[in-house]
Amino acid sequence: MKDTVVNSHRLKFYLNATLIGLISIGSPAMAAITIDGGITDWTAADRIDTSAGFTVAGYELSGRYESGAYKFLLRSVPQTGTTATTIGPNTTIWLNTDQNATTGYKIWGWAGGEEFSVNIASDNTLDLYKYATVNGVATETLVKKLATTDYVLMVDAATGSQALEFQIAEADLTAADVATPSSAGIKLYLDVNNSYFLPAAYANGEYAISRAELPVAVKNGRRIGIVYSATSANRFWALKSYSQLIMSAQVQAMQSGIPFDLLSEDDLTDLTKVIKYDTLVFPYFANVDTSKLAKIEENLTLAATKYNIGFVAAGNFMTNDQAGNALPGDSYTRMKNLLGITRVNGAGPVALTVNASNSTHPLLQGGYTANENVLTYGTAYTDYFDTASIAGYTVTPVLNQVLGGTDTRNAVLASTGASGARNVHFGALQFMQDANLLWPALQWSVYGGKAPAALKMGRETSLFAARNDMDESMYPDEIATVETPLLTLLTTWKNTYNFVGSYYINIGNKPNDANDQQMTNWAVSGPLYKKYLALGNEIGTHSYTHPIDTNVLTPTNIQFEMGQSRTEIEANLGLTNLGGAVPGAPDAMPAATEMLKHVSYLSGGYSGVGAGFPNALGYLTPADTKVYLSPNMTFDFTNIEFLKKTPAQTEVIWATEFDKLNKHANQALVHWPWHDYGPTIGTVKNYGGTGINYTVAMYTNLIKKAFNAGTEFLTGADLSKRIASFRNSILTITQPDASTVNVNLTSTDAGRFAIATGSPIASVDNWYAYNTQKVFPAQTGGAYTVRLGATPTAVTHITKLPMRANLLSTNLNAKTLTFSFKGHGSVEITPNCTAGTYKLNNASATNTKFNLCTTKKPITCSKVLLMKFIPAATDLKPDETVQNASMTCQ
Secondary structure: OOOOOOOHHHHHHHHHOOOOOOOOEEEOOOOOOOOOOOOOOOOHHHEOOOOOOOOOOOEEEEEEEEOOEEEEEEEEOOOOOOOOOOOOOOOEEEEEOOOOOOOOEEEOOOEEEEOEEEEEOOOOOEEEEEEEEEOOEEEEEEEEEOOHHHEEEEEOOOOOOEEEEEEEEHHHHOOOOOOOOOOOEEEEEEEEOOOEEEOOOHHHOOEEEEEEEOOOOOOOOEOEEEEOOHHHHHHOOOHHHHHHHHHHHHHHHHHHOOOEEEEOHHHHOOHHHHOOOOEEEEOOEEEOOHHHHHHHHHHHHHHHHHOOOEEEEEOOEEEEOOOOOEOOOOOOHHHHHHHOEEEEEEEEEEEEEEEEOOOOOHHHOOOOOOOOEEEEEEEEEEEEEEEOOOOOOEEEEEEEEEEOOOEEEEEEEEEEOOOOOEEEEEOOHHHHHOOOOHHHHHHHHHHOOOOOEEEEOOOOOEEEEEEEEEHHHHOHHHHHHHHHHHHHHHHHHHHHHOOOOEEEEOOOOEOOOOOOOEOOOHHHHHHHHHHHHHOOOEEEEOOOOOOOOHHHOOHHHHHHHHHHHHHHHHHHHOOOOOOEEOOOOOOOHHHHHHHHOOOOOEEOOOOEOOEOOOOOEEOOOOOOOOOEEOOOOOOHHHHHHHOOOOHHHHHHHHHHHHHHHHOOOOOEEEEEEEEOOOOOOOOOEEEOOEEEOOOHHHHHHHHHHHHHOOEEEEOHHHHHHHHHHHHHOEEEEEEEEOOEEEEEEEOOOOOOOEEEEOOOEEEEOOOOEEOOOEEOOOOOEEEEEEEEOOOOOOOOEEEEOOOOOEEEEEEEEOOEEEEEEEOOEEEEEEOOOOOOOEEEEOOOOOOEEEEOOOOEOOEOOOOOEEEEEEEOOOOOOOOOEEEEEEEEEO
């Protein structure tokens, strides 16, 4: 038995040490441990000593519960210039089997509450003792000597390390005169040779091993979990801003090409939910409900150490309680243990820049160059972090921040834990969202580099949803001067750029006001709006009367403004499931939540750098089932009438915003808001005697710029459906060899999507819609075996589909390629016709005429074919099916 006397200096150190609990660690499905002196069956995930305060230089401690026994591995590892400590007699493992500090034996009279101990005797055998308490005094009694098959003391001559491997049957840790064992597992302290103590400060708490076998992770393909912390949201400066932060993370997940779910704090208390994901994202999780803290900390520790799940976080992480107070002890313990980093300091207000400091790291795969300036803030508040020097963590700075032009600090850190889990930490929330940095961080965390294949919500470079607030639609005298000439512009833009968008109308509720009549004459407006729809546009509601501030409305008011207006529009235009756009002032969280009840999706207030967070498109909270879209470009009204910018200046502003959204993006989502009166009122219109200037060119030039940049124009309804489909998709990717990627996609609506690979595509087995970078999947998804290679395989296949077309199927039978899709426009085909001749067959589509191949210069028609599907009727149905079109090589 070990000597329990300790000198007063050591005792004072223990009593003043910070008490930090350690999280229990169990074992998922792994190879069983055999007590045989070999340690290769132990894994890094079995380590129970890697948390802050529990590492001891020169020692490694592992533990696992399985098959009715607790198993242990204690290693003494030589340090530089020293030899390993011999593990020998008077080495004691103290066992707190009921996990209760008020029962059992107190080491030095104060530490732990131990029911049993295992001690190495003088002859190197192992003895098991128990501590029965009689009249308040714990008495030591020998229970048994362990069988020689239950322990091995060994020396590794190759490494110079020494080890003790042993097991104790759970049945041996029960006795009538000691406390009942905990069903959760055991806690333990150790000392080696009565000279070295693990942990070095017993006041730091005990190591722990969970009794329960850990569940096997059941995953729906590759998946990201984005955590919405209601506790942190309640301490944020505004609930709506917190939701914008969460939505911005959703857009970055979409750019990463990895489907996602939204999780709550309650979800984090359920380990079976946590382990479904490859990476968990915490856009802001500084505050945590203390009633859930222990369980969340336990599950996240298990996720990191046992299931190799990576964490991506920003700012302080689990450092404060629900009231904003710092958590007791070292409030940065969870950051240290789970991420391997800690906060150094903060600064502000200060001018700062964020620069790429390690452009070779896979996190910066989006084309960053060394020392590239990524972000610039004239005035900002920031924090900076560094490695916490936790055993098992490798921490790499990836971006730095320069404060005041001279003080260089870490901005983004990548860390890898002992289990191999890959983590990324952003020093400030803005760094995570204000540039396209999060999506490559997610790919690195999930894959360790670029994704072998990623799901994209469209086939083009970016997606562009234009929102038009038709404020003049409820004024009968404005229809001829605003809404009618707008149709002429939309027709021109559609024919030139294939431009479509969403048009949100007001109805008006002052039919008899001679001075300010507000109403919709459906006999006039109805046929006009149907012409908008015929171009492939969307009509939605902008409310009944265009209230100035929806935040002051009651739920009854909102039901009238959004719900009843939607009902009337649907009835008069023969539509269903309309979306809406918020009128007037930006909507706060209560108003946004209420309005969403009455529309299929909602386009709300602007969100961007300095005003919320950019790219806030997705779901406001985990409970939401409808999509919310925040414009991420400025309104025409804001630039022209509020900021008093000229049309030329507005063009520059919009061009700059568009370029920032696309810079380093993996498919930017652009949501552009404008008004019906902007391009139609002429060069000058007076409001209150003030001259206001708009031009058609400022709108046309943005549309042209987006078109030339390879965007896909779509409606808000289409974008919302794609977001919902992406979120619910299941994507499984395997790469059996360097030239093959297997993709399995399950989806309800993926026919407008693409699967992008990091390497050139040569062919796709039994599928005939792809180009050298992307596979075009079917509406319901499917299994795709992608063959990589710089030289395309000679096979007839579709290489380009019309904008917004929904692909249904492809088939190649002998020399005939057959395909079906919903939509209209040109289908580009690369044929494998040895004679250079082919036959194009008509499609059985209603109201569709078929044009034979036209040459796509400079490539001759025999190499690339364009099959054009153009509606014969003026009333276009965007989702009209082109069924079984075909091309045959002769």
